[in-house]
Amino acid sequence: MKGIVDVSMASNLYRTMLRIRRVEEKISELYPSDRIQSPIHLSIGQEATAAGVCLAMDRTDRLYGTYRSHGIFIAKGGDLKKMFAELYARADGAAQGKGGSMHLVAPEVGLIGCSAIVASTIPVATGDALASARLGRKWVSVAFFGDGALDEGIFYESLNFAALKNLPVIFVCENNGLAVHSKVSSRHRRPNLYIYGEAMGVIGSRHDGNDVFDVYRTMTETIQSVRSGGAPVLLEFMTYRVKEHVGPGEDHQESYRDPVELAAAKASDPIRRAHRVLEELGITADQFDLWEEDIRKEIEEAVSFAEGSPFPDSDDLYRGVFKQPS
Amino acid sequence: MILNYGQALAQGLGQAMDHDPTVIVMGIGVDDHKSVFGSTEGILRRFGPDRIFDTPLAEAAMTGVAIGAALGGLKPVHIHIRADFLYLAMDQLLNLAAKWHYMFGEQSSVPIVVRAVIGRSWGQGAQHSQSLPSFFMHVPGIKVAMPTTPADAKGLLMAAIADPNPVILFEHRLLYYLKGDVPERPYETAIGPAVIRRAGKDLTIIANSYMAVEALKAAEFLETQNISVEIVDPVTLVPLDKETILKSVLKTKKALIIDTSWVTCGVSAEIAAMLAEDAFEALSCPVRRMGNQPVTCPVSKPLENEFYPSARKIAAAVLGMMGRETSGAAVGPLMSPFKGPF
Numbered sequence: 106m107k108g109i110v111d112v113s114m115a116s117n118l119y120r121t122m123l124r125i126r127r128v129e130e131k132i133s134e135l136y137p138s139d140r141i142q143s144p145i146h147l148s149i150g151q152e153a154t155a156a157g158v159c160l161a162m163d164r165t166d167r168l169y170g171t172y173r174s175h176g177i178f179i180a181k182g183g184d185l186k187k188m189f190a191e192l193y194a195r196a197d198g199a200a201q202g203k204g205g206s207m208h209l210v211a212p213e214v215g216l217i218g219c220s221a222i223v224a225s226t227i228p229v230a231t232g233d234a235l236a237s238a239r240l241g242r243k244w245v246s247v248a249f250f251g252d253g254a255l256d257e258g259i260f261y262e263s264l265n266f267a268a269l270k271n272l273p274v275i276f277v278c279e280n281n282g283l284a285v286h287s288k289v290s291s292r293h294r295r296p297n298l299y300i301y302g303e304a305m306g307v308i309g310s311r312h313d314g315n316d317v318f319d320v321y322r323t324m325t326e327t328i329q330s331v332r333s334g335g336a337p338v339l340l341e342f343m344t345y346r347v348k349e350h351v352g353p354g355e356d357h358q359e360s361y362r363d364p365v366e367l368a369a370a371k372a373s374d375p376i377r378r379a380h381r382v383l384e385e386l387g388i389t390a391d392q393f394d395l396w397e398e399d400i401r402k403e404i405e406e407a408v409s410f411a412e413g414s415p416f417p418d419s420d421d422l423y424r425g426v427f428k429q430p431s
Numbered sequence: 432m433i434l435n436y437g438q439a440l441a442q443g444l445g446q447a448m449d450h451d452p453t454v455i456v457m458g459i460g461v462d463d464h465k466s467v468f469g470s471t472e473g474i475l476r477r478f479g480p481d482r483i484f485d486t487p488l489a490e491a492a493m494t495g496v497a498i499g500a501a502l503g504g505l506k507p508v509h510i511h512i513r514a515d516f517l518y519l520a521m522d523q524l525l526n527l528a529a530k531w532h533y534m535f536g537e538q539s540s541v542p543i544v545v546r547a548v549i550g551r552s553w554g555q556g557a558q559h560s561q562s563l564p565s566f567f568m569h570v571p572g573i574k575v576a577m578p579t580t581p582a583d584a585k586g587l588l589m590a591a592i593a594d595p596n597p598v599i600l601f602e603h604r605l606l607y608y609l610k611g612d613v614p615e616r617p618y619e620t621a622i623g624p625a626v627i628r629r630a631g632k633d634l635t636i637i638a639n640s641y642m643a644v645e646a647l648k649a650a651e652f653l654e655t656q657n658i659s660v661e662i663v664d665p666v667t668l669v670p671l672d673k674e675t676i677l678k679s680v681l682k683t684k685k686a687l688i689i690d691t692s693w694v695t696c697g698v699s700a701e702i703a704a705m706l707a708e709d710a711f712e713a714l715s716c717p718v719r720r721m722g723n724q725p726v727t728c729p730v731s732k733p734l735e736n737e738f739y740p741s742a743r744k745i746a747a748a749v750l751g752m753m754g755r756e757t758s759g760a761a762v763g764p765l766m767s768p769f770k771g772p773f
Contacts, residue, residue, distance in 0.1 A: 167503065201536035210535040217502055218535055222526050228492040229527065232499025232507075239455070239481060240504055259522075262492030269487065425533045426571045428540040428595040 109322045112386050118160055118317045119379045120396050122152035125176045126376055127400050128185065131408065132175070132192065133353035140412070141192045143205040146173040150315075150347035153375035154279045155180040157320025158247065158342075161328055162215070167233045167246040169226035170219035172207035177249055178219075183211035185403060186410040195414035202417045203425070223284075224250060224257035227276065231263045234274035234337075245331050246274045253284030255298050261305070267337040268306030275327055276307065276339040279314060281346040286361045299341035307339050314342025315375040318382065345370040434613045436581045436606045437469030440546075443585035444471065444508065446617040447592040448478055451506060454592055456483040457497065458510035458546075467510055468548070468607045490519035497543045498528050506592055507543050514547035514601060515561045528597040529572030544591040545599040549691065551641065551739065552605065554730040561728070562640075562692040564601050564668050568701060574598040574622055575669040577640040577691070581611040583666055586620025593619060603641035603691065625672035627679070631661035634749055635679040637702055638689035639664050642740060646689055649745035658753055668698060676702065677709055684715040685752055689740055690722030697722060716752055721745065 110118070129147045136145065148155065155176030162168065162181070170177050178188055183199065191198030192206050200210050207221040217233065220226045230248035237244040254260050255278065267274050278298055282289055289296045299309035312323050320342060327338050347370055349356040357367045371377075380393070434442065448454045456474060458467070462483050466472040474483045486493045490511070497507040511517060517524070524545070532540040549562045567575045574596055578584040584602065591598035628643055629650055638646040643664040650660040663679050665672060680686045686706055690699040699720040706718050721740040729735055747757040 169499075199536070200534065200538070203536050204534050208534050210538060212538050217539065218531065220527060222522060225495065225522060225527055228495025228523070229499035229502065231492070232496035232501070233503040234499070235496060236500045236503025236505045239500075240453075246499070246503075259489075259491045259495065262487065262489035263495065265487055266489065266492060266496060425537040427574070428532050428537065430593070430595055 109325050110318050114160070114321070115318065115379070115383060115386060116388065118156050118321055119376070119383055120400070121156040121160060121180050122317060122376050122379060123396060124400050124403070125152040125155060125179050127404055128179060129175060131404050135408070136353040141206070143192075143194065143207070144351050145192070145206045145353065146351050147348040147353065148173050148176040148346070150370055150374065151279055151281055151344045152176055153317035153320050153379070154277070154314045154342045154344055157317045158249070158277055158324045161321050161324035162245070162247060164214055165244050166215055166328070167230065167237070167244055168216045168249065169230040169233070169247070170209070170216065170249045171223070171226070171251065172219065172221040173251070174209050174219040174249070175206070178209045178211060178216055181211065181216045182214035183209065183216055185407040187211070189407040189411035190414045193411040193414065194416070195411055196417045196421070197410070197414040201421070224254035224260050226250070227254060227260055228263040228266070231267045231272060231274050234267065234272035235270060238270070238272055243332055244273070245328055247277055248274065249277050249279065251284065252278060252280040252282065252289050252298060254278065255301055256284065256292050261301075264302045264307045264337070264339065265305045268302075271334070272337055273331045274337045275331055276302065276337065278339065278341045279344055280341050281344050283346055283350070285350045288361070299339055302339040307337050309339040309341065311341040311343065314344035315373050315378065317375055317379050345373075432613060432615050433610050434581050435469070435608065435610045436584050436602070438472070439581035439585040439613045440470035440588055440602070441466070441472045441474065442613065443588040443617075444474060445477060447589050448474070448482060450617065451592070453504060454482070454506045454508065455500065456508045456510065457486050457493065458512070459486055459488055460512060461485060461510050467512055468604070470546075471510070490516050491523055494520040494523035495527070498523060498531070498541050501541045501543045502539055508592065509543060509545050511545070511547040513559050514549050514563050515558050517545070517547055517563055521566070524567070524573065524597070525570045529570050532596065533572060540595045541597050542595045543597050544588070545597070546588070547599065547601055549601055549603045549640070551603065552735065554732070554735070555728070556730040557727045562601060565692060565697045565701070567599055568668050568698065572597070573669065574667070575601070576622055576667045577601045577603070579606065579640055579643050579664055579666060581609060582613045583620055585613055586618050587622065587666070589617060590619035590622050594622060598622065601640065605641045606644070609644070623667050623670050623672055625663050625665040625667070625675040627675070628662040628664045629660065631659035631683070633659045633683060634685040634687065634752060635661045635663055635683045636687045636689060636745065636749070637663045637665060637676055639666060639668070640691050642689040642691050645740065645742045646745055648742035649749065652742070652746050653749055656750070656755070658749060660749060665702070671701070673705055673709070676705070680706055680710050681713045684713055686714070686718045687745070687748055687752060688718065688720045689745060690720065692723055693725060694720045694722035695725065719748060719752060721748060
């Protein structure tokens with residue numbers, strides 16, 4: 106475990122992953138009931154990146170995500186009740202029912218926004234880092250995105266500017282191998298995505314994105330470097346999307362996937378792997394059961410909060426196009 | 432004091448930056464020796480390279496950077512020396528900036544100012560001449576204004592910088608030759624109200640930006656023909672001051688709308704639709720629209736003259752709407768011809 110990750114942090118990382126997993130399992134269970142009436146993009150199998158990256162960040166550090174952001178919302182410390190209420194599109198939701206699953210937000214813990222346009226928050230995180238630098242804050246900005254974002258031109262424009270101005274920003278690529286149904290190999294000649302920033306001056310490296318301890322260590326060291334004036338960094342975390350692109354199902358029977366991949370993914374499941382490490386560190390079966398029970402209760406409360414929250418008033422439709430000057 | 436349009440913008444920008452240390456200026460060439468037609472003149476010297484900087488030629492990402500900087504507490508003014516370049520930034524402006532405040536439940540807003548210069552004449556051609564306000568009127572969430580006079584330019588820029596929302600200012604290149612009285616003190620011109628540029632009783636011309644200037648010239652000629660034209664300049668397009676436009680049209684009962692761009696789905700289409708909905712019974716003749724011909728802007732001067740509305744064409748249209756002979760509309764060019772390069 107070497108230094109950075111002690112038992113307490115290891116437990117936190119594990120429990121964060123488990124919370125994300127159980128939340129998304131609950132979403133999958135609820136989804137066929139039509140109580141959540143908007144698209145959901147699950148990150149089951151990818152929890153280690155969200156947990157490892159976000160737990161390494163300070164609360165004030167700035168985070169931007171994508172339409173697949175349940176994991177980072179939870180890991181950055183967002184209020185689970187508000188998240189479920191947002192999925193239910195209720196007035197008490199994280200975005201008052203205006204955003205839904207694809208536009209989660211929790212500015213109170215540094216999750217500034219999530220966008221459903223691939224790569225679109227990469228320059229925004231970069232600009233936020235510019236503000237931190239200019240205003241003399243020691244905050245770092247983090248952009249979360251998938252491998253599909255490297256197909257977009259704005260990725261390269263953003264990394265160039267980040268390097269040019271040496272901004273405190275970290276680009277986190279969750280490479281789950283798939284952009285909707287397209288494999289990286291059908292979109293890139295060179296599949297090792299972490300190298301793509303190096304020509305512009307962004308330091309890149311690739312890591313096992315299903316090893317939560319490695320993700321956390323890597324991110325902790327990267328934040329230290331970037332916060333103290335080091336060059337911006339592109340981290341590529343290799344992981345695997347267990348579920349279909351959108352929706353609660355699995356689709357390994359479809360032509361673009363191979364059931365063999367699923368078996369391999371389950372073998373390298375980040376939660377199972379962390380579970381083994383924690384057992385070696387002396388966490389008992391009773392302790393694991395207690396965590397499970399706490400999480401079950403928390404989710405139950407969040408769901409019942411969402412179900413009890415009112416829908417927005419019809420007048421709310423017209424509110425908020427513009428901010429009123431103060 | 433008498434300033435030209437660019438000087439007025441530079442004065443307003445400097446005063447806003449004095450007042451608010453979070454204001455920054457960015458864009459291609461904003462800090463170079465040409466200073467975007469003088470509109471950023473002196474800013475680098477006074478405020479230094481942390482507050483005004485050249486950017487890579489990356490309109491999309493730099494717009495996103497401006498959005499992020501705004502979310503992080505700065506007030507960026509992002510300048511495009513040609514409005515045509517905004518097409519490259521549409522995703523960031525319309526999918527992010529316009530939606531941010533609404534989509535995230537009013538928890539944060541994006542106070543960016545985008546300045547974009549519309550080219551016209553001297554062979555600017557297909558990709559250096561376009562006027563794009565209608566694209567931004569269509570999508571809720573961005574304020575749009577087109578300052579006409581130097582005093583508007585300064586006041587609206589200062590108001591845009593103070594506004595907590597994204598604001599786009601379209602500045603017509605030909606207006607940079609205009610001089611006018613500009614108060615030296617800092618001031619904001621309210622984003623919203625239309626301006627009556629000229630009072631009249633027989634017919635209302637609704638025209639903004641450079642077309643308001645051409646319309647004024649036409650109105651001077653029409654006065655010699657005993658036609659009294661009222662000119663309403665909707666300086667702000669979002670939010671649109673429907674009340675002032677309607678009040679004028681209900682009085683004159685005739686409306687000619689002149690667009691700085693194509694008429695199809697354009698600014699004039701929106702205003703004409705509004706008049707059809709709200710002033711139909713008062714109208715004594717059909718609403719007319721003028722704008723760019725429905726082709727791509729050509730370079731050749733005779734074709735360019737045919738392509739754009741002008742004081743002469745406006746005067747002829749008004750004479751026609753008044754049931755008068757149109758061949759006598761001998762209106763000379765308004766602006767003294769300028770030389771390139773732009």
